Amino acid sequence: MGGFGGSFTWTEHRDLLTCAHQPLGAPLVLVWDNLNVHLDARLRRFIDTHDWITSLQLPSYAPDLNPVEGVWSLLRRAAQCNTSFTDPDHLMQVLRTHLRHIQYRPDLIDGCLAATGLTLATPRQQSQ
Known part of the structure; x- marks a missing residue:
């Protein structure tokens, strides 16, 4: 994954959410800042199609x-x-x-x- 010094890609965020959800077996609540990958349409579509994810967007600053x-x-x-x-x-x-x-x-x-x-x-x- 992207790790320190770089940003996760949208697919790495997707995979991390999936990996976190599986062992927990519980809903996830994300509080997103406005990092460009958090606003990526592909990641948004993934989140919107999974009812176990609730996503909240912070204001710009x-x-x-x-x-x-x-x-x-x-x-x-x-x-x-x-x-x-x-x-x-x-x-x-x-x-x-x-x-x-x-x-x-x-x-x-x-x-x-x-x-x-x-x-x-x-x-x-x-x-x-």
């Missing part, structure tokens, strides 16, 4: 409505503050490490969501 902006803010403060990266691989390793820390801190993720004024429609499943 709305970082305050995008929970991902909160995650980037956490990364900037924790992973990039006072760090001189030796090369792109070093940057990637640090970002992945800090993303993993955020992933296992639902309170941080919930805080990023709460900052937008949005809420989850269903309660987060508690890990055991």
